[in-house]
Amino acid sequence: MKRAHRWLQALLFSLLVVLAGSLLPGTYYVTLLNLIGIHIIIVLGLNLLMGYAGQISLGHAAFFGLGAYASGILTATYKVEPVLALAAGLLLSAGVAILVGIPALKLKGYYLAMATLGFGIIVAIALQQLDWLTGGPSGFMGIPPFSLFGWQFQSPTAGFFLVWAMVGFLLFLSLNIVDSRLGRALRAIHDSETAALAMGVDAQRLKLLIFVVSALYASLAGSLLAHTTNFIAPSSFGFMFSIKLVTMVVVGGMASIWGSFLGAAVLTVLPELLAVFHDLEVVIFGLILMVVMIFLPRGLVRGLLDLWEYRQRKKQGR
Amino acid sequence: MEKLAEFLQYIFSGLTNGAIYGLIGLGFSIIFHATAIINFAQGEFVMLGALVVIGFYAWGLSLPVALGLAVILVTVLGLVFERLAIRPARDATPISLIIITVGGGVLLKGLAMVFWGKDAYTLPPFSGQAPFVVAGATILPQSLWIMGLTLLLVVGLEGFLRGTILGKALRAASYNPVAARLVGIRVSQMVQFSFGLSAAFGAAAGALIAPITMGVYDMGTMLGLKGFCAAVIGGLGSSSGVVLGGVLLGIAEALASGLISSGYRDAVAFLILLLVLFFRPQGLIGRGPERTS
Amino acid sequence: MALLSLQAVGISFGGLQAVKQVSFQIQPNQIKALIGPNGAGKTTLFNLITGMLTPDHGVITFLDQPIQGLQPFQIAARGISRTFQIVQLFGHMTVLENVMVGRHLRSRAGLVAAALRLPWTRREEADIRSRSLEWLQFVGLADRAAEYAANLPLGHQRLLEIARALATEPKLLLLDEPAAGLDIAETEGLKDFIFAIRERGITVLLVEHDMSLTMEVAEEIVVLDHGELLAEGTPRDIQRHPDVIAAYLGRDWEK
Numbered sequence: 001m002k003r004a005h006r007w008l009q010a011l012l013f014s015l016l017v018v019l020a021g022s023l024l025p026g027t028y029y030v031t032l033l034n035l036i037g038i039h040i041i042i043v044l045g046l047n048l049l050m051g052y053a054g055q056i057s058l059g060h061a062a063f064f065g066l067g068a069y070a071s072g073i074l075t076a077t078y079k080v081e082p083v084l085a086l087a088a089g090l091l092l093s094a095g096v097a098i099l100v101g102i103p104a105l106k107l108k109g110y111y112l113a114m115a116t117l118g119f120g121i122i123v124a125i126a127l128q129q130l131d132w133l134t135g136g137p138s139g140f141m142g143i144p145p146f147s148l149f150g151w152q153f154q155s156p157t158a159g160f161f162l163v164w165a166m167v168g169f170l171l172f173l174s175l176n177i178v179d180s181r182l183g184r185a186l187r188a189i190h191d192s193e194t195a196a197l198a199m200g201v202d203a204q205r206l207k208l209l210i211f212v213v214s215a216l217y218a219s220l221a222g223s224l225l226a227h228t229t230n231f232i233a234p235s236s237f238g239f240m241f242s243i244k245l246v247t248m249v250v251v252g253g254m255a256s257i258w259g260s261f262l263g264a265a266v267l268t269v270l271p272e273l274l275a276v277f278h279d280l281e282v283v284i285f286g287l288i289l290m291v292v293m294i295f296l297p298r299g300l301v302r303g304l305l306d307l308w309e310y311r312q313r314k315k316q317g318r
Numbered sequence: 319m320e321k322l323a324e325f326l327q328y329i330f331s332g333l334t335n336g337a338i339y340g341l342i343g344l345g346f347s348i349i350f351h352a353t354a355i356i357n358f359a360q361g362e363f364v365m366l367g368a369l370v371v372i373g374f375y376a377w378g379l380s381l382p383v384a385l386g387l388a389v390i391l392v393t394v395l396g397l398v399f400e401r402l403a404i405r406p407a408r409d410a411t412p413i414s415l416i417i418i419t420v421g422g423g424v425l426l427k428g429l430a431m432v433f434w435g436k437d438a439y440t441l442p443p444f445s446g447q448a449p450f451v452v453a454g455a456t457i458l459p460q461s462l463w464i465m466g467l468t469l470l471l472v473v474g475l476e477g478f479l480r481g482t483i484l485g486k487a488l489r490a491a492s493y494n495p496v497a498a499r500l501v502g503i504r505v506s507q508m509v510q511f512s513f514g515l516s517a518a519f520g521a522a523a524g525a526l527i528a529p530i531t532m533g534v535y536d537m538g539t540m541l542g543l544k545g546f547c548a549a550v551i552g553g554l555g556s557s558s559g560v561v562l563g564g565v566l567l568g569i570a571e572a573l574a575s576g577l578i579s580s581g582y583r584d585a586v587a588f589l590i591l592l593l594v595l596f597f598r599p600q601g602l603i604g605r606g607p608e609r610t611s
Numbered sequence: 612m613a614l615l616s617l618q619a620v621g622i623s624f625g626g627l628q629a630v631k632q633v634s635f636q637i638q639p640n641q642i643k644a645l646i647g648p649n650g651a652g653k654t655t656l657f658n659l660i661t662g663m664l665t666p667d668h669g670v671i672t673f674l675d676q677p678i679q680g681l682q683p684f685q686i687a688a689r690g691i692s693r694t695f696q697i698v699q700l701f702g703h704m705t706v707l708e709n710v711m712v713g714r715h716l717r718s719r720a721g722l723v724a725a726a727l728r729l730p731w732t733r734r735e736e737a738d739i740r741s742r743s744l745e746w747l748q749f750v751g752l753a754d755r756a757a758e759y760a761a762n763l764p765l766g767h768q769r770l771l772e773i774a775r776a777l778a779t780e781p782k783l784l785l786l787d788e789p790a791a792g793l794d795i796a797e798t799e800g801l802k803d804f805i806f807a808i809r810e811r812g813i814t815v816l817l818v819e820h821d822m823s824l825t826m827e828v829a830e831e832i833v834v835l836d837h838g839e840l841l842a843e844g845t846p847r848d849i850q851r852h853p854d855v856i857a858a859y860l861g862r863d864w865e866k
Binding site: 181182187196200202 | 682683687688692699701702703704708711712713714716721722725726732735776779
């Protein structure tokens with residue numbers, strides 16, 4: 001029964017994607033949806049790290065940037081095949097993740113957050129400073145579209161299908177991981193690392209593994225960004241974006257795969273909606289961040305449900 | 319002799335910036351010590367201190383009065399911030415609190431941009447422009463103000479924390495909130511007070527550095543993060559440690575910037591942060607509250 | 612050949628000698644108890660055996676291999692499992708999932724295999740699930756398999772912890788004050804469990820304050836006081852041992 005259920009969900013998802021891709025009017029919406037999809041990919045990975053394994057990363061934009069620049073630079077400047085460039089980005093991000101992760105994941109709570117924060121900023125500065133390679137603060141342009149076996153994903157719609165196919169694939173992987181021996185071990189570490197260790201779980205190795213996995217997700221998303229927007233700048237990969245990513249995870253609901261979709265969508269669309277307020281956009285964004293975190297700390301869905309339950313109980317005079 | 323002059327120059331520049339980082343770091347430390355919260359809006363208190371004092375001075379108030387009023391205003395803002403943003407989220411997870419304070423910082427920065435625009439504003443130095451010359455290196459009078467006032471503030475803080483009833487109550491509330499409540503200390507008030515005190519220190523730092531770096535709506539972000547690095551490097555639990563961390567940071571920055579490359583200047587703070595976290599997380603001096611959430 | 616052997620094991624914390632020159636052995640299939648007043652070093656000894664602490668000196672041998680200094684998860688892999696004095700369940704997971712974590716050591720699905728959901732991992736999952744249910748049935752919690760572990764009453768939580776530890780298929784099971792907080796009926800049930808565990812070929816070492824349970828279940832008792840081994844012997848010997856009576860048992864046993 002469960003298998004049929006899964007196949008149905010997969011079919012529905014694919015159908016929605018195909019419909020959206022074919023019917024949406026104009027490139028603006030397609031571009032927006034591409035961005036949402038790219039953010040979903042990062043958030044899926046980050047959720048595995050934060051929601052399931054219970055670790056904090058305030059520097060994940062760095063991996064996003066590493067993937068983007070690896071793909072961008074290798075394909076534009078050195079004419080490397082996009083797939084190879086993507087793989088190079090993955091390798092780079094994995095390497096950096098291992099280097100930083102081994103010492104950092106020995107830290108707990110705030111100290112881990114601080115270490116990832118520091119690391120993230122260092123990468124952002126490096127991307128800015130290595131201007132002979134990255135184009136510096138003004139960005140890097142002329143990135144060719146993604147191509148596979150000669151077929152180029154040139155139009156926004158082609159990019160759309162590429163991005164959302166990846167979303168589907170990574171969703172499949174993530175759901176499987178969560179439901180597996182590893183997923184249980186991660187959740188165990190989150191609830192009681194001591195007991196998990198006593199039951200034979202190599203917590204340090206697993207934490208590092210999932211940190212690397214989440215870095216790979218972000219790197220892949222970065223490569224997709226480079227090929228679909230053809231232009232990248234260091235400012236997109238800094239501290240504020242790392243915070244935005246973390247907020248997407250929390251707003252969507254930690255340890256909720258579908259929550260990743262919600263959180264990414266909401267926080268990607270929000271700045272677009274707020275753009276009408278011009279100068280006040282930043283003010284309102286900050287205000288919304290604060291208000292949502294104060295009153296709906298368990299995420300939008302659970303938060304609203306909690307609020308609704310609370311109201312019901314008050315009405316019944318309890 | 320030239321080498322000595324050059325070296326001294328770095329030291330002076332490092333001490334100046336380091337004092338500022340130390341002051342900002344103290345702000346982080348005060349709040350973290352009392353509440354185990356990292357206040358990512360701290361940098362914006364610095365920025366507001368700078369811009370508000372510039373504003374008051376531009377209205378015609380004398381410098382000392384403008385300074386005093388600016389610090390008071392930002393302190394009140396810190397108290398209000400705690401009351402509206404932190405207290406309702408008292409029991410939130412660390413990650414939620416991080417996002418709340420970052421949101422608060424973004425909000426303040428946005429308001430500053432709306433109110434003051436993106437221009438940079440100047441503030442005259444407290445006692446004149448002419449730099450002193452010491453062994454071939456120059457040092458601005460403002461730098462002396464910065465170092466002197468920082469020392470005064472740090473000594474004052476220690477004296478306050480150890481010598482006065484209020485200071486002891488603040489420390490008691492941070493070591494053991496339950497016991498503190500039992501002896502009649504209003505812990506929630508202490509938490510609010512720590513935010514106010516932090517804001518005051520931040521504002522002072524902003525006002526002190528404004529004559530040198532000018533006041534801009536986005537000056538707070540990097541300053542805040544570097545002050546935070548100073549606090550962790552020195553050790554979040556110890557005032558002298560934080561200031562020492564700041565000074566170390568300032569000097570390291572100046573040396574790296576002058577001798578290696580100025581572009582990576584900002585990265586120095588975070589590199590040292592990582593080194594400290596990996597090899598000595600309690601900080602160079604800190605006995606640090608053992609908060610591992 | 613002893614299953615577990617401690618030789619002159621000692622550890623101190625900042626000047627305080629928590630465990631001093633402790634030596635004893637546990638034979639296979641034994642039920643041995645570790646008793647002593649509060650602060651005697653019993654839990655510290657458990658933590659030393661399971662790798663949460665490394666002794667300053669001495670040797671801990673399990674199945675003829677030295678294990679002091681190994682990491683807890685390595686020691687678990689060698690066949691020592693434990694429960695905790697303060698229950699450490701995975702609160703956000705279901706009762707069944709808690710026990711399934713116990714099967715972690717005896718399964719192998721890695722990241723790639725799990726992510727791709729290869730057919731053999733599905734078979735392994737089904738196996739993990741059925742074996743975990745068996746252990747739940749053994750402790751009588753099978754009907755609560757789908758509930759969240761945090762929602763169970765304390766007595767059931769302790770049983771769940773035992774089921775989880777058993778799922779690792781240990782050769783030696785360490786029980787840290789399993790009867791704490793249990794009522795008389797539950798303690799009686801616990802006694803039967805300990806015997807049933809031994810029936811399955813698992814050696815048991817327990818720390819307990821409940822003297823009636825200890826005396827009835829243990830074949831041999833080790834008495835600790837202030838970190839030192841005070842006495843070792845059968846329950847009868849211990850009851851009569853003047854030092855033990857003086858240090859600890861006294862009025863409590865005469866009840």
